[in-house]
Structures are given as C-alpha cells and as structure tokens.
Amino acid sequence: MRGKRRAPRPPIPWRSPWTPVVCLAGMVALGALVAVSSLVKEVVLIVDGRQSQVRAFAGTVHDVLAEAGVSVGYGDLVRPPAHEDVTDGSTIEVRHARPITLTLDGRTSRHLVTATNVGDALAELDLTPAAGKLSAPPDDAVPLSGMELTVYTRRKVYVVAGTNRITSRTTARTVREVLRQKRIPLRRGYVVNPPLGSFPKDGTVITVTPPRTIPIRPEVLRLNWQALAECAALGDPQAYNPDGPYYGMYQFSLPVWQAVGGMGIPSTWPAEEQTYRAQVLYQQMGSRWQTQWPNCADRLFDPVGSSR
Template sequence: MSPEDLHDLMLEPSRQSAPTWRTWLLSPWAGSLYAALAGISLGMIVGGGLATEVTLDVDGDLITLRSFAGTVHGVLDAANVSYDAEDHVQPAPTQPVADGATIVVRHARPLTLIMDGKRSTHMITALNVGDALEDLKLDPARLRLSANRMRQIPVSGFKLSVRTQRKVSIVADKIRVTTITTGRTVAEVLKQANITLAKGNTVRPGLKNFPEDGSVIRVIPALPPHTIPIAPNVAALNWAGLADCESHGNPKAYNPGGPYYGMYQFSLPMWKAVGGTKTPIDWPAEEQTYRAQLLFQRVQGRWQGQWPHCGARLGA
C-alpha cells in the first residue's frame, strides 16, 4: 500500500462507529503506518540534523564536504587529512564543528634562512615568503630577498637568502657619507657608494669584513714616503707611554691652546718641519709616531722643548 492509499484510508468516513486507538493498534495497516513514519523521521534526521557542511582549507586548497563527525579532528580524520604537533589547525582539533564551518590546516615546512651569510633553519606554517618573514618578526620592506615575497613555500622546504639594511658611515679624507646598505662586505659598501680606492689606501675595517649597523668605514690615504730611517734605539723608546701622557693615546686629540694636534700634540709648524702634511689628526697613529721619532732624532734626543711635561716617559 502506498502512503497515498494509507492517507486516503485514514480519512475515509466509516459507516461504522469511529475506531478507537486500540482498534488502530491492532489494525493490519499499523505496521505500514509505523514504517512510513519511521522513514520520514530518519530522513529528517539525515537531511537536517547530523550531517554538516564543512569547508577544508588545507595549505590553500579548498574542499567542501558533508560530514557526520562532531569534532574538527573527526572531520579531518574522515577526510584523510593528517597533522601533527608542529602543524597549525584552526579551530583546534577538539572543537565541535558547526554547519558551514571552515577548518584551516597549515602543515609545517622547513625554511632555511641565510641572513647576512649566517644560516638558520625554522619550521614555519606560512605559505609564502612574505608571511614567513612576518611570522619570524622580520620586516620584508627592510630586507633584500633572493625570492619574491609571494613565492610559495612547498612542504618539502625552501632556502631564502636575506640581506638586512644597515646604516653605515664612510669617512674618506675630508668627506663623510652616511648610507643605507645591504652589502655583505666593506668592499661592497664602498662600491655602492661609488668610492674608488687609490693605490696605497688603507681601509678599516678591512675590505672583507662585514659592515655592522652603525659602523664607520675609514679610508686612509697612503702614507707619505718614509725616506729617513729611524734608528733602532729611538724606535725602542716608550712612545706609547709618551702618547698616553700627552693625549691618552688619541690620534684625533686636539688642544686649542696651541693649537696642538694628535697623539704627540704637535704644533703645525713643528709637524711640517719633520715632513708632515695636512695636520697630524688627518693621519693614523703610525704616521704620527714616525714623525715624532724623526723630531726626536732631529733634536738629538733633547725632548724637553717639544714635550716638557711628558718627555720623561720615553725613558731616554
């Protein structure tokens, strides 16, 4: 009997007295009625009660499915999506699943970062270079990258070279330049600043050194020729002690009272008298020491006129 026939039968007026509820229970049609009602109820449960529609976002790939699972873990397990402690799952695996929910899964992947020549490896869940750097608290806008920020990072891993921006000052003769650089060596910084070294120039720190943020690169011109040799007994004197007494050993020391310059507090006339050029503070310590030794030789060891207060420190 079809449901329609059953419906008509239930509505057909009876010529006899109206049946009681016991009559219906004992009726041969009761079994069919129960089966029909049970089918309707089950259909309502399946169609609208337990099955939920869920969207899975697995490493950027979207999948929409219907699931009877009650938790995020159950949905992922039924969909054969595995994860472990290093992976990112949102909502958390133990959370219940609502109809229309989106579950995000990001599998961890190794990122080998070579920053200014130093290598490190990080497990990340970001899908691209830009997001990975932000997760590592690095500002991509201040970095020079070997790959585009939108470059996708596969689960197998990725190697990224990074150079940081640093503020470096360059002092060459009377010129002082401050520049922002990503150079890995002092030589690269000088090249970026269009500074060409002349023969005999000395650079400190050395050309192969890494230029730290805030560092100062000094280009020291070639020293004037040292045509007059220094006697061994003069070179053996305590020149460091004299310099410490005169200027605390500071090659840039300046005393406006003379004025006097440099480690050994030369006056400009005396400096030029021993072949010095420019001023003492324009030259490194070795040039100033050479000229001081020349002066000592020229006055035949009578240091009192040049260093009346500190000359005794020489130990002559």
C-alpha cells in the first residue's frame, strides 16, 4: 500500500531571491536614521528674555538663528558669538537693540541698549537708578521701538541768601525748584543768580540778594571799586577785622551796612552785592564819603586795570 504524498511546504520568505536586497535596504535606512538623529541638536534659545527649545541641524550659532527665523541686526547682542559652533544642549541668547533718547540733567543724547527694562538700560549707560529722579520706573519695559527717558541726578548745590548758607543734595530741575525745596522766600525785586529757570548743575552757587531800589549813577559805576576792595581787605568778600568789627571786601560796620539796605552780615554776601552797597554808601555820604575808607579812598580814582 502506497503511503500518502505530503503536501509541498510553503516557500520560506527569507529564502526569496529578494531577501538580501530588502535586508540591505533596511540596514541602510536604519544607519541613515541613526546618522541623522546624531546630527540633530537640542538648543535652548532665549530671545529678548523669552525662552524656547528648538531642534536644529545647524553647525553654528548663526545657522541656528537662521533656522529659527531670528533676525539679528546692528547693535544686537548675541551670546555666544554667531560664528561659534553649537553642541547638543547649547544655550543661545539674543537681545535686540532698542533706541533710547536720554535727557540727563538737561542734556539730550541718543543710545542703543539691549536691556529690556529701564533699570537695566540705565546700568548699561553706567547710571544708577537710585541716584536720581527718573521719568519712568526702573521695572518699566523698554519696547523694541525705543523710548524717551529723562534722568535728573542728585547734585550738590549751595544757596546763599543773606546770612543763610545752605548745602543741598537735590534732583531739582530749576533754581526755582531748589529755592522752594529749601523754603527760601522770594519777595518782589529780589535778585537771584543764576536765573530762576536755569538748571542747577553740581556745585552751583545760588545767590539771593534783596531788592536794589537805589540806582547807581554812571560816574559812580566808573570808579575803580576793585582797587578800593584790594586796598581795604585784599579783595576778600569774607574778610573780617575784629577791631570794628568790620566785614567784607569794603570793611563795613554793621550799622553802616544796614543803613544802605544791607541784610545780615556783609561778609556772607557775594562780592556783587557788597559792591552795590558800597556804591550806595558813596552816593549817600556825598562829600563825606572819604571817612568810610580813610586810608584807601584815593584808590577809587586809580585807572581801571592798574595796580600799585
């Protein structure tokens, strides 16, 4: 009895003539995938303070920014520099430049900063926010379009008003504002130097003098008052002679000073005020004016600019 014939076995796939080709293609694809994945870099990108994570095939910072669509122009800050290579895990920071119109103590200039807030912008410009008065708070944002910023620094100025000598640390914008801060009264006719609307720079001396209601005749103005002051007190507005006592560059006694409208002590006033009061005295005394300066009166008639 003949046995049953076995059914033919199905063909084994790997024994197909195409099997080696398929395997080779798969290996090539896998190798390519591994190679490509090794070229992709994870990069942390910070643009104007905003952080994101990007994947890039690029080799340099410049290439990464180009792939991410981040433009860079004049004045912008890029860290690390654009020509440097990037590695997986690198961090790239970009800060775009912002125009600042800065008015500092009345003087205006223009700058580019990469800071995103006012405080950091001032730090870039070597200014300390706490050192003065700002037109915007330090934490205000600086827009890409730029902004105008006004800063008044804290300055030391001096006020001389009669017997008052005041030192002030101020951020005031005008002389008038300084006087208001120090509660210096201004009455009609008072002379203020520098003018009330001027800017008080560091070291400015502000003088407030009482009204000058008595006009000085031209021939009196032409006399050599500087020569008289040099003779009487070596031209020193703060001179003091205890014998009288006598004060200032024209050696006033207090009764005489008050008689010609002077206030306080003569030596506390600037030279201009002392000269005016001396001229008033000359006019009021008439022919007796020499008794005020018995040893120096003739110096008034020295040619102006001459010296003995």
